[in-house]
Amino acid sequence: MMKKCIRAFSILLILLMPAVVLGTADRIVPDNLTDETKSCLECHQTEMPGLVGEWRYSRHYGANVGCFECHAADPKDADAMDHNGYTVSVIVSPKDCAECHKPEFDEFQASHHADAGKILGSLDNVLGEVVEGPAAAVSGCKQCHGAEIKVLSGGMLDKSTWPNSGMGRLNPDGSKGSCAACHSRHSFDAALARQPENCGKCHLGPDHPQKEIYEESKHGIAYYANIDRMNLHSSSWTVGLDYSAAPTCATCHMSPAKDMPLTHDVGSRISWTLRPAVSQKIDAAAIKAGKQVKSWENRRADMKKVCSNCHTSSYVDNFYGQYDNAVELYNNKFAIPATDIYNKLRAGNLITTDVNFDDEIEWTYYLLWHHEGRRARMGTAMFAPDYTQWHGFFEIAERFYMEFVPQVEDIISANLGKDETRVKAANEVKALLEKTLNQPDHLWISGKEPDEVKKARLKAMEEFKKRYAE
Ligand code: HEC
Ligand code: HEC
Ligand code: HEC
Numbered sequence: 001m002m003k004k005c006i007r008a009f010s011i012l013l014i015l016l017m018p019a020v021v022l023g024t025a026d027r028i029v030p031d032n033l034t035d036e037t038k039s040c041l042e043c044h045q046t047e048m049p050g051l052v053g054e055w056r057y058s059r060h061y062g063a064n065v066g067c068f069e070c071h072a073a074d075p076k077d078a079d080a081m082d083h084n085g086y087t088v089s090v091i092v093s094p095k096d097c098a099e100c101h102k103p104e105f106d107e108f109q110a111s112h113h114a115d116a117g118k119i120l121g122s123l124d125n126v127l128g129e130v131v132e133g134p135a136a137a138v139s140g141c142k143q144c145h146g147a148e149i150k151v152l153s154g155g156m157l158d159k160s161t162w163p164n165s166g167m168g169r170l171n172p173d174g175s176k177g178s179c180a181a182c183h184s185r186h187s188f189d190a191a192l193a194r195q196p197e198n199c200g201k202c203h204l205g206p207d208h209p210q211k212e213i214y215e216e217s218k219h220g221i222a223y224y225a226n227i228d229r230m231n232l233h234s235s236s237w238t239v240g241l242d243y244s245a246a247p248t249c250a251t252c253h254m255s256p257a258k259d260m261p262l263t264h265d266v267g268s269r270i271s272w273t274l275r276p277a278v279s280q281k282i283d284a285a286a287i288k289a290g291k292q293v294k295s296w297e298n299r300r301a302d303m304k305k306v307c308s309n310c311h312t313s314s315y316v317d318n319f320y321g322q323y324d325n326a327v328e329l330y331n332n333k334f335a336i337p338a339t340d341i342y343n344k345l346r347a348g349n350l351i352t353t354d355v356n357f358d359d360e361i362e363w364t365y366y367l368l369w370h371h372e373g374r375r376a377r378m379g380t381a382m383f384a385p386d387y388t389q390w391h392g393f394f395e396i397a398e399r400f401y402m403e404f405v406p407q408v409e410d411i412i413s414a415n416l417g418k419d420e421t422r423v424k425a426a427n428e429v430k431a432l433l434e435k436t437l438n439q440p441d442h443l444w445i446s447g448k449e450p451d452e453v454k455k456a457r458l459k460a461m462e463e464f465k466k467r468y469a470e
């Protein structure tokens with residue numbers, strides 16, 4: 001791309017012409033749009049007035065950043081097209097935005113968001129591409145995660161990869177991601193990006209219901225009751241200074257707070273990772289690989305800087321205590337034992353084939369960690385008791401005791417009559433299952449709990465019944 005950053009110039013312009021920058025959709029065109037952009041407008045103003053109207057509403061318009069400044073392409077670019085005497089491309093990649101927004105670009109590239117397109121080898125991808133089918137992945141997975149954009153002759157884009165504004169899109173210029181995943185064109189309005197609905201395009205549903213969790217949390221309740229007090233259109237948006245009614249997703253994960261700048265790395269305030277079967281601290285994998293990253297303690301300290309605008313430190317510390325305990329309960333009682341048993345079944349060749357998702361136990365284990373296992377952890381992380389309980393731990397318990405354990409027992413008994421290696425493997429799994437069910441927190445199901453524990457529960461039950469009899 002052969003563009004020049006005109007930011008310094010436009011800041012000068014902003015100082016000199018505040019009326020132009022702060023005006024509304026029908027501002028007068030300042031005369032210093034580039035000649036190229038003026039020429040684009042000659043056609044596009046009449047061809048697609050809706051698109052141009054949004055651009056006129058944007059801060060880019062106020063700063064004289066026009067069509068040409070974003071869409072101009074180098075003839076050598078993979079997706080360059082000849083267009084009425086100009087060389088343009090449809091895709092405006094993060095690398096293009098970076099010419100004027102380098103800090104945002106650098107933070108974004110370092111984040112998990114930029115890597116969201118790298119899902120090819122995942123178990124979920126087998127589900128999407130194989131068990132379901134490729135067209136489902138094009139219109140499903142990849143609209144959230146990002147497609148690898150393929151260019152046809154003349155700069156046209158392949159329909160199996162475009163339109164796409166998935167978070168980790170793989171662009172023709174080799175860059176990762178899409179700024180338009182959050183900054184919809186052509187208003188590129190920060191107000192849109194700050195709302196929970198923006199993140200909710202992707203962060204919802206049975207395996208990561210952050211949007212639903214937020215809606216049922218005290219924070220979401222306060223947000224929806226007070227949208228008019230959220231000051232969403234303000235140019236500066238620091239919690240505690242510019243608004244105080246409620247935090248949004250962006251407030252906690254990205255936006256500035258007192259003594260802390262905006263970040264475009266959404267992982268930089270998170271201490272656990274709640275996506276894998278077994279949760280670990282977010283820096284654990286990097287430490288293991290010998291890489292230096294921001295520690296989980298520093299990330300948590302930064303999140304607390306957001307909370308501290310509205311809560312005391314003891315309130316927030318106690319919350320983190322509850323949260324850590326819930327994640328550890330999930331890990332130690334269900335996830336680690338189920339994962340160990342499942343891996344032993346696989347290692348002993350007791351699951352019939354190497355193909356994923358052709359056996360019941362494979363679906364059971366997947367749902368246990370990927371669906372309810374995530375919901376329980378995420379509900380706790382963001383203050384939604386119903387997701388923690390009924391959509392979370394309740395369903396984990398049901399899946400574990402009523403499906404996983406019986407299915408493992410069936411596999412064991414089906415293999416005990418077979419050849420020597422299978423009998424040996426089945427006995428190993430059997431021993432592991434017994435060990436698990438003899439963990440103190442699983443003893444209730446075999447009736448092996450100490451008598452005083454049983455008695456205390458019976459007594460409590462009787463008292464509870466009496467309450468209703470009166
Ligand atoms: C002579 C009129 C004309 C001029 C000048 C012009 N455009 Fe276009 N442009 C069009 C029309 C018409 C379309 C296609 C609309 C359609 O297909 O529905 C289009 C399409 C596009 C597309 C989408 C292409 C695609 O394949 O999806 C982009 C991007 C674009 N123009 C950018 C620009 C830029 C940037 C400039 C200025 C450098 C410019 N245009 C100048 C008329 C023009
Ligand atoms: C700040 C950068 C920026 C500016 C300024 C800008 N665009 Fe775009 N434009 C984009 C992005 C981003 C996309 C979406 C492509 C992508 O996802 O990479 C896009 C998409 C388009 C498309 C395809 C849209 C569709 O829905 O078919 C057209 C046409 C287009 N722009 C024309 C224009 C015209 C005309 C102007 C000037 C009035 C303009 N753009 C100004 C960034 C910009
Ligand atoms: C040629 C330089 C240039 C390019 C390229 C550019 N921008 Fe901007 N952008 C600016 C300037 C200048 C401002 C206005 C700053 C201000 O008003 O304070 C701005 C403002 C913004 C804002 C703040 C909007 C608000 O409501 O506060 C966002 C978001 C943004 N740009 C996103 C993007 C994205 C995404 C791209 C790429 C698709 C992009 N920009 C490409 C120069 C550019």
Ligand code: HEC
Pocket residue numbers: 112119122123124125126127128129137140141142143144145201202203204205208275276
């Ligand atoms: C509605 C949007 C959406 C769809 C559709 C979707 N995902 Fe996701 N996916 C997400 C989000 C959001 C996350 C991150 C959740 C979190 O961090 O809590 C995620 C997480 C993942 C992860 C974990 C990544 C990691 O770093 O641990 C994989 C792998 C994955 N998705 C693959 C897929 C595949 C394959 C499909 C299609 C079968 C798919 N996803 C469909 C939004 C989506």
Ligand code: HEC
Pocket residue numbers: 094097098101104105108113178179180181182183190193194235236237238250254255256262264266
């Ligand atoms: C996950 C969503 C998300 C993505 C992806 C994203 N942004 Fe942002 N961006 C935001 C939010 C939210 C804000 C507003 C934060 C605030 O003001 O509190 C913002 C603000 C901005 C601003 C205004 C900064 C300021 O100091 O006022 C710019 C410029 C910007 N983004 C550029 C980009 C660029 C360039 C990319 C791609 C490299 C990008 N963004 C990707 C969510 C996103």
Ligand code: HEC
Pocket residue numbers: 111112113115116117143144145165166167181182193198199200201202203249250253254266267268270273
């Ligand atoms: C276009 C889809 C999409 C949108 C919009 C989106 N995300 Fe994400 N987000 C994802 C995907 C996909 C992942 C998982 C990436 C991976 O690990 O492969 C993810 C991961 C995350 C993570 C985990 C990061 C980490 O380092 O573990 C956080 C936090 C997050 N997103 C917050 C947000 C917030 C806040 C917003 C809105 C301001 C947002 N996201 C908007 C798709 C999206």
Ligand code: HEC
Pocket residue numbers: 196199200203210211212214219247248249250252253269270271272273274275300303378381382
């Ligand atoms: C009040 C602050 C707050 C709000 C509002 C909030 N979150 Fe979170 N979020 C958190 C905390 C705290 C965690 C757990 C952090 C940790 O592990 O230390 C978290 C964790 C996450 C994760 C990590 C999941 C993973 O896979 O590891 C994602 C993704 C996420 N939030 C997205 C969102 C989205 C999307 C919204 C809005 C719909 C949102 N958050 C609203 C505070 C918030």
Ligand code: HEC
Pocket residue numbers: 217218219222239240243244245246247251252303304306307308309310311316319383
């Ligand atoms: C902009 C202000 C604001 C920020 C920032 C904020 N909260 Fe809150 N929080 C509230 C409000 C308002 C309530 C509702 C209080 C009530 O019930 O009276 C609340 C309630 C809570 C509750 C109680 C939930 C319930 O169901 O009773 C917890 C726990 C909590 N916040 C934790 C946090 C944590 C942890 C953070 C930082 C990650 C945070 N908050 C950030 C304003 C905020």
